Amino acid sequence: MDVLGAVAASLFQFGDTFAFLVLSASGLAIIFGMMGVINLAHGEFIMCGAYVTVLASRAGLPLPAAILAGALAAGLAGMVVERLVVRHLYSRPLDTIVATWGISLIASQGTLILMGSTMQGVGTPLGSLEVGGYHYSGYRLVLIAVALALLLALYLFFNRTRFGVLARATIQVPHMAEALGVDTRRVYSLTFGLGAALAGLTGGLYAPTMTMVPTMGATFIVEAFVTVVVGGADVFLGTAPAAAVLGVVKAGLTAGYGQLFGQIGLLVAVIGFIRMLPKGISGFILRERA
Amino acid sequence: MSALSRHRAFLLGLMGTATLAAGPALAADPIKVGVLEDQSGDFAAATLGKVHAIQLATEEINKAGGIAGRPIELVLYDTQSDNTRYQEFMRRVLQRDKVDVVFAGFSSASREAYRPIVNQLDGLAFYNNQYEGGVCDANMVVTGAVPEQQFSTLIPWMMETYGKNVYTIAADYNFGQISAEWVRNIVKEKGGNMVGEEFIPLGVSQFSQTIQNIQRAKPDFVVTLLVGAAQASYYEQAASANMRLPMASSVNVGQGYEHKRFTPPSLANMHVTTNYIEEVDTPASKNFLAKFKAKFPDEPYVNQEAANSYIALNLYKQMVERAGGSTKRNDLRKVLAQGDVCFDGPSGKVCLDPKSQHMSHTIYLAKVTDKHAIEFPKVWEDIKPYWLGEAGCDLTKKDPSAQYTPSNPPPKS
Incomplete structure (x- = not known):
């Protein structure tokens, strides 16, 4: 076994885990990390994106467009949920848990009743390539690239655009933002919608690699929450380093001792992190900087 | 409608x-x-x-x-x-x-x-x-x-047809553990070689590392004892990494009809012993x-x-x-x-x-073709x-x- 092949294999495994953590967490980083809404329906937004992607793709849309349609549909669903339910509960975080959990149950059971217990997927595009004796799925390399691009886009969005700044201002000191003429209700609604759309994007991106069932969102939810909890409130400074650290822990342990130890290691690492850095990695970085 | x-x-x-x-x-x-x-x-x-x-x-x-x-x-x-x-x-x-x-x-x-x-x-x-x-x-x-109905028929047939190096991936609970033990015993009894064995927690849906481990071990066929919708994502991911190894199972097709749900050819070359399927x-x-x-x-x-x-x-x-x-x-x-x-x-x-x-x-041996149709290369009666x-x-x-x-x-x- 040549060294290059082994290094490529480890890098791929790390990148694959990193991408899964980043994409799982990106929507939740906004809704939970930034806005502070504990959204237990995050998995269902992912499922919504995946289902719409598959339906759109089977209706003849090319896959990238279908994935965008999935993200858009999840974003709209998110804005509806925000308008009807979450908006009234911003000051009652514990009630949000119950409400979003209820939404999650209704969404997955509703999908089961309307769409049946399973649906045919679309198949993974792009074939495979060989490096150092191993075959890799080309599509999973694309997922890694998308995860990196998404992190960059989120950074630019929240730090360089007017809406990003308004969103952060609104969430940090809502009455001051309001006094300065910001329509905070609209900002809340759009920010929540953006978080839901990112969840939908994740669902759409992973839809070609997974079994389509109404409960598919549940397989993302643990990774999403632990990444956001470890990352803290800042979408970019939190999610990126948290996913990197947890990715190393999980991929390393999975490679050495199997999937079970990968999962155990991930959760133990999270316990360690929140014990030492209660405000997450981004809280730590920003305090150092200040 | x-x-x-x-x-x-x-x-x-x-x-x-x-x-x-x-x-x-x-x-x-x-x-x-x-x-x-x-x-x-x-x-x-x-x-x-x-x-x-x-x-x-x-x-x-x-x-x-x-x-x-x-x-x-x-x-x-x-x-x-x-x-x-x-x-x-x-x-x-x-x-x-x-x-x-x-x-x-x-x-x-x-x-x-x-x-x-x-x-x-x-x-x-x-x-x-x-x-x-x-x-x-x-x-x-x-x-x-x-198992004596599903594995004592399936595993020897697979070993005769494809070779004696076997890799098992199984769901990590009593079903997967005990089934894997049966496979291990039969492989040993028939003079074969377990080149790998891996247990996957229920609910896991990402298999990149497992796929890489199998590629490294180079088995003649893979026994897949995966359970539940999340674990079923393995087939699509293995196919997209161009695995193309023969697979054997006691649970697929006959239970979760993966050949109908997944896009061909992700389940191609799967072999299952089942007592009934609609085909x-x-x-x-x-x-x-x-x-x-x-x-x-x-x-x-x-x-x-x-x-x-x-x-x-x-x-x-x-x-x-x-x-x-x-x-x-x-x-x-x-x-x-x-x-x-x-x-x-x-x-x-x-x-x-x-x-x-x-x-x-x-017991019917069902083989999944490249187009996800079913063939029955062998039937064991009673x-x-x-x-x-x-x-x-x-x-x-x-x-x-x-x-x-x-x-x-x-x-x-």
């Missing part, structure tokens, strides 16, 4: 208790059959068909006059793929609903969750699912296939399939568990009628002890074995569930109510 009518079928299913008991006017008290199956959650895709099969058998039996003149009344609960629901509902059907018999369970974890309750309340439960074998319990009748090309099978589709036109697939559930209710009918209409467990077991409780059903002739209360099967009896389980003499494995056989007395 199909979504709507499926919706309706689902609701009808929930209301089955009321609708199915109607039928021709039967004066006698109904025989109550409790049905605890996963109609939602991770396993629903494989188990909704079991509920429908029981409803189909109920309708047929009730139309023909019921069991010993008494209509069947179904008491349905959705166990939601959740082991604690099984315990809760098992208590409810036995204590509050006072059913005569229970048809229950998909995963082995759920069966082991409810089995102590059936023992404690001295009920009778049919487990209509293929599993890892070894349950020696007089309160249980098992109609699903077991089985016999008049009995076609007749069963036609009846099934007439009642449930939107059924995505009729799998082996559906056939076994259908057979189980017919076997139960026969046992009660031969016991003179009694539904008492001891009377039924006296009938069972005669050793000729048989049924000629969708999968061919099957008989219950008095020693283990398991069922003989015709394979008996012999292991428990040979290992020393004899329910006609003693009821240990235990589960045994090859490394933990019944104690020699």
Whole structure:
């Protein structure tokens, strides 16, 4: 076994885990990390994106467009949920848990009743390539690239655009933002919608690699929450380093001792992190900087 | 439209208790059959068909006059793929609903969750699912296939056809662990070589590392004992990494009809030993399939568990009628002890074995083609569930109510 092949294999495994953590967490980083809404329906937004992607793709849309349609549909669903339910509960975080959990149950059971217990997927595009004796799925390399691009886009969005700044201002000191003429209700609604759309994007991106069932969102939810909890409130400074650290822990342990130890290691690492850095990695970085 | 009518079928299913008991006017008290199956959650895709099969058998039996003149009344609960629901509902059907018999369970974890309750309340439960074998319990009748039926046929055939280096990936709970032990033993016995073995926690959906491990070990074929919708993502991911290795399994196709759900060719070259799938090309099978589709036109697939559930209710009918209409467990077991409780059903002739209360099967080797069609390169007829009896389980003499494995056989007395 040549060294290059082994290094490529480890890098791929790390990148694959990193991408899964980043994409799982990106929507939740906004809704939970930034806005502070504990959204237990995050998995269902992912499922919504995946289902719409598959339906759109089977209706003849090319896959990238279908994935965008999935993200858009999840974003709209998110804005509806925000308008009807979450908006009234911003000051009652514990009630949000119950409400979003209820939404999650209704969404997955509703999908089961309307769409049946399973649906045919679309198949993974792009074939495979060989490096150092191993075959890799080309599509999973694309997922890694998308995860990196998404992190960059989120950074630019929240730090360089007017809406990003308004969103952060609104969430940090809502009455001051309001006094300065910001329509905070609209900002809340759009920010929540953006978080839901990112969840939908994740669902759409992973839809070609997974079994389509109404409960598919549940397989993302643990990774999403632990990444956001470890990352803290800042979408970019939190999610990126948290996913990197947890990715190393999980991929390393999975490679050495199997999937079970990968999962155990991930959760133990999270316990360690929140014990030492209660405000997450981004809280730590920003305090150092200040 | 199909979504709507499926919706309706689902609701009808929930209301089955009321609708199915109607039928021709039967004066006698109904025989109550409790049905605890996963109609939602991770396993629903494989188990909704079991509920429908029981409803189909109920309708047929009730139309023909019921069991010993008494209509069947179904008491349905959705166990939601959740082991604690099984315990809760098992208590409810036995204590509050006072059913005569229970048809229950998909995963082995759920069966082991409810089995102590059936023992404690001295009920009778049919487990209509293929599993890892070894349950020696007089309160249980098992109609699903077991490892000596599925692996003793499949693994030697695979080794002769493809080679002797084997890699197993299995779900990390009792089913996967014990099944993997069977595979390991058979491979060793036939002079083969286990080049790898990996256990995957339930609910895991990302398999990049596993795929890489298999590529490194270079097996001749992979035994996949994966369970649940999340783990089924393995096939798509393996195909996209260009694995193309022959696969062998006791659970795919026959249970989760992955060849219908996944895009070809992700399941190509999969080999499964099953006692029934809807592609089985016999008049009995076609007749069963036609009846099934007439009642449930939107059924995505009729799998082996559906056939076994259908057979189980017919076997139960026969046992009660031969016991003179009694539904008492001891009377039924006296009938069972005669050793000729048989049924000629969708999968061919099957008989219950008095020693283990398991069922003989015709075993079909189903091979999935590149286009996801099914071929049957081999059929083994009348394979008996012999292991428990040979290992020393004899329910006609003693009821240990235990589960045994090859490394933990019944104690020699």
